[in-house]
Amino acid sequence: MSTLTIDHVKKSFKATEVLKGVDLEVASGEFISLLGPSGCGKTTLLRCIAGLESVTSGRVLIGEQDVTNLPPEKRHLGMMFQSYALFPHMSVRENVRFGLRMEGKQSKKEQLEIATNALERVQMGHLADRMPTQLSGGQQQRVALARAIANTPSLLLLDEPLSNLDARLREDMQIELKELHRSLGVTTVFVTHDQEEALSLSDRIVLMNGGVVEQVGTPDEIYSTPRTAFAADFIGAANLLPAKKQGQTVVTETGAHALAVQSDAADGAGNVMVRQEDLLIAAETGAETPIAVEILTKVYRGADVVYVVDFAGKHIRVIAPGHAAQIPVGSAAIGVRAGAAQWIPESVNAA
Numbered sequence: 521m522s523t524l525t526i527d528h529v530k531k532s533f534k535a536t537e538v539l540k541g542v543d544l545e546v547a548s549g550e551f552i553s554l555l556g557p558s559g560c561g562k563t564t565l566l567r568c569i570a571g572l573e574s575v576t577s578g579r580v581l582i583g584e585q586d587v588t589n590l591p592p593e594k595r596h597l598g599m600m601f602q603s604y605a606l607f608p609h610m611s612v613r614e615n616v617r618f619g620l621r622m623e624g625k626q627s628k629k630e631q632l633e634i635a636t637n638a639l640e641r642v643q644m645g646h647l648a649d650r651m652p653t654q655l656s657g658g659q660q661q662r663v664a665l666a667r668a669i670a671n672t673p674s675l676l677l678l679d680e681p682l683s684n685l686d687a688r689l690r691e692d693m694q695i696e697l698k699e700l701h702r703s704l705g706v707t708t709v710f711v712t713h714d715q716e717e718a719l720s721l722s723d724r725i726v727l728m729n730g731g732v733v734e735q736v737g738t739p740d741e742i743y744s745t746p747r748t749a750f751a752a753d754f755i756g757a758a759n760l761l762p763a764k765k766q767g768q769t770v771v772t773e774t775g776a777h778a779l780a781v782q783s784d785a786a787d788g789a790g791n792v793m794v795r796q797e798d799l800l801i802a803a804e805t806g807a808e809t810p811i812a813v814e815i816l817t818k819v820y821r822g823a824d825v826v827y828v829v830d831f832a833g834k835h836i837r838v839i840a841p842g843h844a845a846q847i848p849v850g851s852a853a854i855g856v857r858a859g860a861a862q863w864i865p866e867s868v869n870a871a
Contacts, residue, residue, distance in 0.1 A: 524546035525580070526578070526579075529565070532576045538731050541578070542565060544726060550724065552708065553710045553725050553726065555712055555715065555725050555755075561728055561731040566711050569709065570595070570597055571587065582596070593622070596673055596675075597675050597676070598667075598706070600664050600676075602683055602684065604684075605664070611648065612644065612651070613639065614635075616666045618667065619671055638670040641669065642663075642665050644663055644666060647659065657685055658693065665681070672706075676708045676709070678697075690717075719739040719755075722738075722739055724736060725739055734750055746758070746793065758795050759794045759799070761794075761831070761836070763791060765786075765789075777811055782859070789865075790864050791866070793863075799838040799854050799856060800856070810855050811831070811854050814851060815827050815829050815851075824839050824842045827840065
């Protein structure tokens with residue numbers, strides 16, 4: 521059963537078409553991430569779902585109800601903004617209670633109980649009487665989340681809620697969001713430009729580019745089998761080499777290197793994709809067909825080492841474990857892990 525249906529939604533601001541006919545089905549209880557670069561339309565799509573922007577054409581359905589022309593307060597949504605939007609003159613408890621008070625469906629006593637329970641869910645019950653200015657950024661984020669879930673929404677919308685947090689706190693909150701989603705089971709649409717967030721949190725990722733959906737799939741599908749060069753490059757920053765396919769072999773643009781691929785696509789031009797971690801590097805690699813390269817630079821990152829190498833005149837990246845023996849800058853060889861090279865035809869359409 522679909523909790524959310526986006527039916528060929530278009531949105532224009534004057535002469536600029538930001539959404540170009542987006543279709544999407546979100547199942548009940550799913551955690552979906554809208555992922556893409558700045559300006560791709562992901563936040564505009566979220567705002568159309570919320571009713572904060574009107575659609576130029578198309579429909580938005582929540583459950584069986586067409587909510588395209590309903591105001592936000594009639595859609596029974598929970599929404600959390602990047603800025604958190606807490607009222608500085610209200611206590612933490614009153615901030616969480618605010619939406620319930622506006623709906624007016626419960627008594628004041630019931631509203632306070634619901635607000636307290638929501639705060640307990642995000643481990644903020646002990647700070648219910650504090651003011652927002654007395655809280656850290658991470659604590660304010662939890663309060664905003666408690667407010668979003670207090671009215672038990674049918675759909676939870678999160679607009680880059682972790683972007684203002686430092687790296688360690690952001691990682692902790694990703695885990696807490698995942699655990700909260702599991703316990704609540706609420707259908708969630710999460711907007712982010714951070715691929716790691718999308719990969720770690722989502723049941724499915726909706727990758728957007730230029731106002732259209734580039735690819736939809738599980739994190740593993742999006743990462744392991746990208747359908748387009750954009751998807752390959754945006755998720756995981758893959759190495760893409762222009763090449764031509766001839767049967768189950770691709771030959772790089774220079775003609776100097778051939779790699780085996782498993783693909784039913786027609787022969788022709790495109791790109792061969794190899795993930796950074798699927799390249800083996802050593803002074804003398806054990807690969808069957810080692811390729812001579814020049815290591816230009818290396819960056820030690822603790823858990824791994826990133827090597828930038830010159831491959832057929834193109835700079836590519838190789839990731840090796842940090843505990844492995846580091847290879848010095850200069851001449852070396854690389855090999856491709858068996859079965860790791862993938863073919864992306866030039867003519868493939870986004871979907």
